[in-house]
Amino acid sequence: MPNNSHITVIQDNYIKNKAYIDLAKHYYDIKLADINSVSYEDITKSVVIIVQVDLNDPNSLNRLKEIMALPERRHIPTFFLLHEFSRREVVQATTLGATDYTVYPCPDRNFTFILENLINKKVEKAWKKLSHVQEEALKVSLKVVEKTFHNASKGLEVSQEEVKDSCNLIVEATAKDGLNDWMDAIRQHHNSTYRHCMMACGYLVSFGMLIGANKADLQMVAVGGMLHDIGKAMIPLKILEKTSELTPEEVKVMENHPVDGKIILSGANWDKAIIDIAAHHHEMLDGSGFPDGLVGDEISDIVRTVSIVNIFCDLTDKRSYGPTMTAEKAIETMLSMENQLDSTLVKAFRPVVLSDDN
Ligand SMILES: [Fe+2]
Ligand SMILES: [Fe+2]
CATH class of the missing domain: 1.10.3210.10 (Hypothetical protein af1432)
Known part of the structure; x- marks a missing residue:
């Protein structure tokens, strides 16, 4: 994997707790990207994508649909941080293609457990060769x-x-x-x-x-x-x-x-x-x-x-x-x-x- 591999965090400007970014920094460099300006390169060079956007905002949701539908994105584990544990949010995240999700804020160990699993999934795929x-x-x-x-x-x-x-x-x-x-x-x-x-x-x-x-x-x-x-x-x-x-x-x-x-x-x-x-x-x-x-x-x-x-x-x-x-x-x-x-x-x-x- 090239040295410039990173975790992309896709956000909107909805105010949220972002303490997880410090945890994620232990694994890879972090690219913070606004949902409206995230680049194709940010996506395709990601080891994992973390999504923290307001799924109730139609603009964010539409843009997220486009990003998640990119063929290259489909190979990249994508971790959704949900606002609340409602059936609606869970269905939305999984329909969009979330590989895993959690409600955030959550205990640090829950966040890192999921993130590590997703990183390993990507890495173990590369081991197949x-x-x-x-x-x-x-x-x-x-x-x-x-x-x-x-x-x-x-x-x-x-x-x-x-x-x-x-x-x-x-x-x-x-x-x-x-x-x-x-x-x-x-x-x-x-x-x-x-x-x-x-x-x-x-x-x-x-x-x-x-x-x-x-x-x-x-x-x-x-x-x-x-x-x-x-x-x-x-x-x-x-x-x-x-x-x-x-x-x-x-x-x-x-x-x-x-x-x-x-x-x-x-x-x-x-x-x-x-x-x-x-x-x-x-x-x-x-x-x-x-x-x-x-x-x-x-x-x-x-x-x-x-x-x-x-x-x-x-x-x-x-x-x-x-x-x-x-x-x-x-x-x-x-x-x-x-x-x-x-x-x-x-x-x-x-x-x-x-x-x-x-
Ligand atoms: Fe040493
Ligand atoms: Fe050493």
Whole structure:
């Protein structure tokens, strides 16, 4: 999905509670559009359309009929916020083609539950182009990542078996069908934590395959990629998903995630290498990283590899801090960090993300 994908909110000037817009901003950029001036492009580039107009106003209703009847609109999940729960409004919304509706205002969790379902519907449709093995690996790993982060945040056990099984599926899918379609599908997912973990996991497996790693090592790097940021489960969502610049206090909370990751995984008795990845993937060769300021050989090869892949994912993902970079620019940037990153490894990683003609 292109980076300019958005949620379009179609409104009229009827005064209403618009607090839901802040909730929707967590998922995609928001385009606010007046019902009388909403453009064709606003509609066709939407991941989801939210409609909040007065269905009793004949002008709004007529215009809405035209919009909803557009053939391109029919493929886009459309969420109606109704003024009241009356048979008339419900019938109007469903006749117009609403995919789902709720009366608004409603509790935040009701709104986000419906919105997430609609976004997933759109995304899962795009997964259909994947092979069966790839689709299965995505579905299973999505559930495992969600459950693992949830359990970690609640102090519950993080099941090694489930994580390892889902990583085996990812290794199998990458070996059989390659990485490209899989990465395209992951990049479409709205949950930035899932997207980041799975991108890291996919690139690490692919990198491992390129250098001829055995099956056990491939599974290990896949698990390392999936769990390297498990400590972020302890960061409050309002900091984790903040789209503006973090305050110095918030940066401190954010930078504590390797410490929390080590605590979570040590408590559940994970392999030393996996704990090392979670604890040290933000260390830099010149000692400028965190949390322990490790230097040179104190950082293992596998941790160096994960930190390179981690930075690459951050630089090229749509929700990273700062502008999104192309793969080429990201590799160039990482090569310029020669005191901090292992440039031999960056060069070895290059073919995973760039073909020879780049
Ligand atoms: Fe991290
Ligand atoms: Fe990360």
